[in-house]
Amino acid sequence: MDGGILNYQQNETFMKKLVFKTRSFKILLNLNEIIYFKLWQTKTKLHTFNSNFIINYNIKELILKLPQDSFIQIHRSCIVNIKHVNKYMISTDSYLVTDTGEKLSISRNFKHSFATKINQFHYPI
Numbered sequence: 474m475d476g477g478i479l480n481y482q483q484n485e486t487f488m489k490k491l492v493f494k495t496r497s498f499k500i501l502l503n504l505n506e507i508i509y510f511k512l513w514q515t516k517t518k519l520h521t522f523n524s525n526f527i528i529n530y531n532i533k534e535l536i537l538k539l540p541q542d543s544f545i546q547i548h549r550s551c552i553v554n555i556k557h558v559n560k561y562m563i564s565t566d567s568y569l570v571t572d573t574g575e576k577l578s579i580s581r582n583f584k585h586s587f588a589t590k591i592n593q594f595h596y597p598i
Contacts, residue, residue, distance in 0.1 A: 491539075493519060493528045500526060504543050508557045508571050510535055512550035522573065545590045548580045555594050563588050 490501045508520045512532055519526045530538075536546050546552050553569065561569035567579035567587075579587050 489540075493526065493530065495526055495528055500528075504540065504554070505556065507544075507554050508573060508575075509551060509553040509577065511577075520573075520575075545583075545587055547583050547587050548578055549582070551577055553577060555590060558591065561587075561591065 489504055491504065491507070493500050493502070502519075502521065506521045508522065510517050510519055510528075510532065512518075513527065516527045517530055517532060517535065519528050532546070532550060532552060535552055536544070539552065543554055543556060544552050545555055547569065553571070557572045559570045559572050559574075561567070561579070563579070563584060567581070567584050568576055569579060569587075570576050
């Protein structure tokens, strides 16, 4: 089995899991466990609340395979889980802060798509 989305029944008992190949093993993660992906050397680093993994996928491959309702590319080297955006600033130096307190830059090429997506996902008060 190669890396990709495993589609389990979507009810209280089963959840969607993603399978990622690392150098030596495969990891299965719930969508909510993933905070973001960032280019690291020639590989991609997957960041979760508890661990980081170097996976055998590039950013272009990931953005095509990940669920579009949960993940958005914010830079040519970074994809974030929209559910883990704690705060953000859209300006000349746009950035976001994740639930873990990490500050990630939003490039000007992805600023508009991020602003559109975050406004669809969160309800402004």
